Amino acid sequence: MSLSTNNSPTTHSPTVSVWTPSGRGAVATVRVVGRFGERCNELFRAANRRELSDLPLDRLCFGQWGNDPVEDVVICRDSHESFEVHCHGGHAAVQRIVGDLTQVGCERVDWPTQWSSANGTEREFADALSQATTMRTAAWIVEQTGCLSAAISQLQRFAAAGQRDEIVAMLDGILRWSQFGRHLTQPWSVVLAGRPNVGKSSLINALVGYERSIVFDQPGTTRDVVTAETVFDGWPICLSDTAGQRGSADELESSGIARAREALSVADCPVLVIDVSQPPQADDFQLLQEWPQALIVAHKIDLPNRWLEQLPSQAISVSSLQRTGLSELSNEIVRRLIPELPPSNAVIPLTSRQHQTFWALRESVLAASNRDNLAATLAPFVQSHF
Numbered sequence: 001m002s003l004s005t006n007n008s009p010t011t012h013s014p015t016v017s018v019w020t021p022s023g024r025g026a027v028a029t030v031r032v033v034g035r036f037g038e039r040c041n042e043l044f045r046a047a048n049r050r051e052l053s054d055l056p057l058d059r060l061c062f063g064q065w066g067n068d069p070v071e072d073v074v075i076c077r078d079s080h081e082s083f084e085v086h087c088h089g090g091h092a093a094v095q096r097i098v099g100d101l102t103q104v105g106c107e108r109v110d111w112p113t114q115w116s117s118a119n120g121t122e123r124e125f126a127d128a129l130s131q132a133t134t135m136r137t138a139a140w141i142v143e144q145t146g147c148l149s150a151a152i153s154q155l156q157r158f159a160a161a162g163q164r165d166e167i168v169a170m171l172d173g174i175l176r177w178s179q180f181g182r183h184l185t186q187p188w189s190v191v192l193a194g195r196p197n198v199g200k201s202s203l204i205n206a207l208v209g210y211e212r213s214i215v216f217d218q219p220g221t222t223r224d225v226v227t228a229e230t231v232f233d234g235w236p237i238c239l240s241d242t243a244g245q246r247g248s249a250d251e252l253e254s255s256g257i258a259r260a261r262e263a264l265s266v267a268d269c270p271v272l273v274i275d276v277s278q279p280p281q282a283d284d285f286q287l288l289q290e291w292p293q294a295l296i297v298a299h300k301i302d303l304p305n306r307w308l309e310q311l312p313s314q315a316i317s318v319s320s321l322q323r324t325g326l327s328e329l330s331n332e333i334v335r336r337l338i339p340e341l342p343p344s345n346a347v348i349p350l351t352s353r354q355h356q357t358f359w360a361l362r363e364s365v366l367a368a369s370n371r372d373n374l375a376a377t378l379a380p381f382v383q384s385h386f
């Protein structure tokens, strides 16, 4: 994909920059902007035998980079003073191509510096897109193209008409999706907690599909917070396994328990695991009472249920051993994290800066002394922030 950047002609030395996050994809993109001249020609041999500086614009051209060893690449010139090299995504290939380009006079810069023609918001969008880890989240970020400028035009129309209530309602509608927007680039945090030996580590392993956490038949095996990243239904999730919670614990165990509680308190979705094969204990009831908003997993459901009528009715029955109830659990987690999707064309704040800007604008609009100066309140925000 070529970037539609406005590369202003430059008399400075050309710049080279890596446009893909390191180690994230099979293909990396290295971009050169500026008068790259003849020396770059020597680095690339196009399959169609044309010189790099002579390739048609916006066409992909396969060829080989360098000599010893050669690197298969695809090059696209997207203006008279810029081209992209799409190469193997590994660190070595990228560093080699950047190194060759700096040898022939390109200055290495980071991508926001190279994209100097973009404004701050455009860079934020591009940065957010580069951080998206699933197709689903990337699609939501791409859908944002144009939404913000349309919303700003609408806000300006409301301001010109002195419609303060409409502005506030619109900003509330945007701020509503801040959490959703933040998690398009950062995983939702799901924390599993419960008494020792109830099977938290087994459950996390069953959910991620590999042995991330140590499982043992003795209580107190997990002593710290262990995380594993996964995806449920296209949404990035960070699962945390925690130390078993019990009232009587030694010093080392207590510090693990304290960290577990800390993780639970900031989780987007706290999950309490109970072991139905054991009669309920005081520590179970204590946890259920303390975290009433937590999703409850009735675990080891393959064994006889010793909780009987004391089992909370909303608990989801799971056996990690027999791999039953796992999709019901992941579906319920997603339902809790994202009970509703934004409507199409909704403006979604993608960064905390955007969230804060909309929030500050809302405060200023509410504080505006009269309806007439709404446009004057809006103008500096639009100019300096978007």
Ligand SMILES: Nc1nc2c(ncn2[C@@H]2O[C@H](COP(=O)(O)OP(=O)(O)OP(=O)(O)O)[C@@H](O)[C@H]2O)c(=O)[nH]1
Residues within 6 Å of the ligand: 195, 196, 197, 198, 199, 200, 201, 202, 203, 214, 215, 216, 217, 218, 219, 220, 221, 222, 223, 242, 243, 244, 245, 299, 300, 301, 302, 303, 318, 319, 320, 321, 322
């Ligand atoms: N029958 C049955 N046993 C299970 C299941 N899940 C885990 N176990 C067993 O329960 C024991 C404890 O499992 P762990 O996953 O280590 O439990 P934990 O909650 O992480 O324990 P701590 O880290 O000590 O707090 C192990 O012997 C597991 O094999 C299950 O679904 N069914």
Ligand SMILES: [Mg+2]
Residues within 6 Å of the ligand: 200, 201, 202, 213, 214, 215, 221, 222, 241, 242
């Ligand atoms: Mg454990």
